[in-house]
Amino acid sequence: MAASSLLRSTFLSSPFNHHHHQPTTCKQPIIHFTQIKASSSSPDASSSSAAANSTAQAVKHRRPTNENIRDEARRHTSSHNFSAKYVPFNADPNSTESYSLDEIVYRSRSGGLLDVQHDMDALREFDGEYWRALFDSRVGKTTWPYGSGVWSKKEWVLPEIDGDDIVSAFEGNSNLFWAERFGKQFLGMNDLWVKHCGISHTGSFKDLGMTVLVSQVNRLRKMKRPVVGVGCASTGDTSAALSAYCASAGIPSIVFLPANRISLAQLVQPIANGAFVLSIDTDFDGCMQLIREVTAELPIYLANSLNSLRLEGQKTAAIEILQQFDWQVPDWVIVPGGNLGNIYAFYKGFHMCKELGLVDKMPRLVCAQAANANPLYLYYKSGWKEFKSVKANTTFASAIQIGDPVSIDRAVYALKNSNGIVEEATEEELMDAMAQADSTGMFICPHTGVALTALIKLRNSGVIGPTDRTVVVSTAHGLKFTQSKIDYHSKEIKDMACRYANPPVQVNADFGSVMDVLKKYLLSKDSKY
Ligand SMILES: Cc1ncc(COP(=O)(O)O)c(C=O)c1O
Numbered sequence: 001m002a003a004s005s006l007l008r009s010t011f012l013s014s015p016f017n018h019h020h021h022q023p024t025t026c027k028q029p030i031i032h033f034t035q036i037k038a039s040s041s042s043p044d045a046s047s048s049s050a051a052a053n054s055t056a057q058a059v060k061h062r063r064p065t066n067e068n069i070r071d072e073a074r075r076h077t078s079s080h081n082f083s084a085k086y087v088p089f090n091a092d093p094n095s096t097e098s099y100s101l102d103e104i105v106y107r108s109r110s111g112g113l114l115d116v117q118h119d120m121d122a123l124r125e126f127d128g129e130y131w132r133a134l135f136d137s138r139v140g141k142t143t144w145p146y147g148s149g150v151w152s153k154k155e156w157v158l159p160e161i162d163g164d165d166i167v168s169a170f171e172g173n174s175n176l177f178w179a180e181r182f183g184k185q186f187l188g189m190n191d192l193w194v195k196h197c198g199i200s201h202t203g204s205f206k207d208l209g210m211t212v213l214v215s216q217v218n219r220l221r222k223m224k225r226p227v228v229g230v231g232c233a234s235t236g237d238t239s240a241a242l243s244a245y246c247a248s249a250g251i252p253s254i255v256f257l258p259a260n261r262i263s264l265a266q267l268v269q270p271i272a273n274g275a276f277v278l279s280i281d282t283d284f285d286g287c288m289q290l291i292r293e294v295t296a297e298l299p300i301y302l303a304n305s306l307n308s309l310r311l312e313g314q315k316t317a318a319i320e321i322l323q324q325f326d327w328q329v330p331d332w333v334i335v336p337g338g339n340l341g342n343i344y345a346f347y348k349g350f351h352m353c354k355e356l357g358l359v360d361k362m363p364r365l366v367c368a369q370a371a372n373a374n375p376l377y378l379y380y381k382s383g384w385k386e387f388k389s390v391k392a393n394t395t396f397a398s399a400i401q402i403g404d405p406v407s408i409d410r411a412v413y414a415l416k417n418s419n420g421i422v423e424e425a426t427e428e429e430l431m432d433a434m435a436q437a438d439s440t441g442m443f444i445c446p447h448t449g450v451a452l453t454a455l456i457k458l459r460n461s462g463v464i465g466p467t468d469r470t471v472v473v474s475t476a477h478g479l480k481f482t483q484s485k486i487d488y489h490s491k492e493i494k495d496m497a498c499r500y501a502n503p504p505v506q507v508n509a510d511f512g513s514v515m516d517v518l519k520k521y522l523l524s525k526d527s528k529y
């Protein structure tokens, strides 16, 4: 193929090729026009002068040296009609109950969950093509705040917040990894993907929600609302994200941790970030109960996903997956579940994309739980008859050791409306799955092992087909959970065969001994040797 046609075919399949497209049936864009225009400096093979323009624009867009990216963003403020408010979750269509996002409220009048409801009519004034092009134009830039994978969807997240109030580490835009070898070797699959939400600022997907929550707190504090600090109960990841984002904004953070139930790496994160850390002699559910009581009494803002603001950020991971597939919808998305906010966040992200015409269907969702902490699984297996919280037992997937999930209603809604499935993983299954994935070049956390187990089971039973495009959501960085890997590879886990263990070989420090073990190893790898 000639170089020019190769270039053209490469760029035509790129998301950047939408940039100059204007919606025909809907209103012309009035928002962030500079963003769309700026995108003309992106590669576009359809114009031969693109490269020259790109250089000229890059120079033109260089901000004055006395300006930072926030200052620069201030010059590009735009007007729009987008808004959002709290409403009771899954409210009766006749309900008029609602709250401003500037109010401090976590529950509806009846004590139920809340949801952030966007003015969908205002968003619908722009068609799917417009939103796709806008979001695509912001990927990978350093423009404040759109360089973030969350804030690149600002109009759908917190449309009314001022860019100045945003606290962001340019989170999101995480790798959608093609699990080629794992898919082929263990599952006979050719279209398996792992969305690495844990390869992020604090090493888990919680960054996506926390940037939104802490930004709103920043705004509330500037408005002199009574928020002295922000607090959470945590199994280790929420606390890490909360303390990092608060530290970056100079806001006090308070974290309640179940003593001896989180990894050392997770414990040290809030300590290093200057949070006020309480190690409490109870489990996560006990900590959650305490933080709810405390935040009802003291001017401490609640940062757990009971607070629906968090899910607005987390839902952008779903939008990002669609974007990374060039707006094609995968068949399955598998999410490990604990407190159960994230499975709803994914549902909401996919659903908004469908509602606003960016895509035409939804993927089927699977929520995966550890068998030692499986209240959702038991509820699903009962045919959604009766929900009973459980006493969560110790699990290597320690961040989902949760027996009384606050977002149970949200999870059930998400699963029922996406033809969803719930699966579970025993300790042996999740650790084996983690080791198998690691052996193909990943370095995943045990929670991702839970999700991979669900995939293995659904694949083995034929529910998921060999060519189904499937995304497994990886929720935390494997480096936070090295002790579990050490235990596994040392075969030091009681009642576990550790079938994929790869322990180091002890060898004497002499040439002959080293040669002996190496020859044995090479023989086992290559029969021709
Ligand atoms: C690493 C990890 N994976 C999965 C989850 C489950 O997410 P959710 O509580 O939203 O169900 C959590 C937290 O609960 C987590 O920290």
Ligand SMILES: N[C@@H](CCOP(=O)(O)O)C(=O)O
Residues within 6 Å of the ligand: 232, 233, 234, 235, 236, 237, 238, 239, 303, 304, 305, 306, 338, 339, 341, 399, 400
């Ligand atoms: N895994 C979580 C548990 C709390 O979940 P949240 O989403 O409600 O904050 C953690 O890391 O603390």
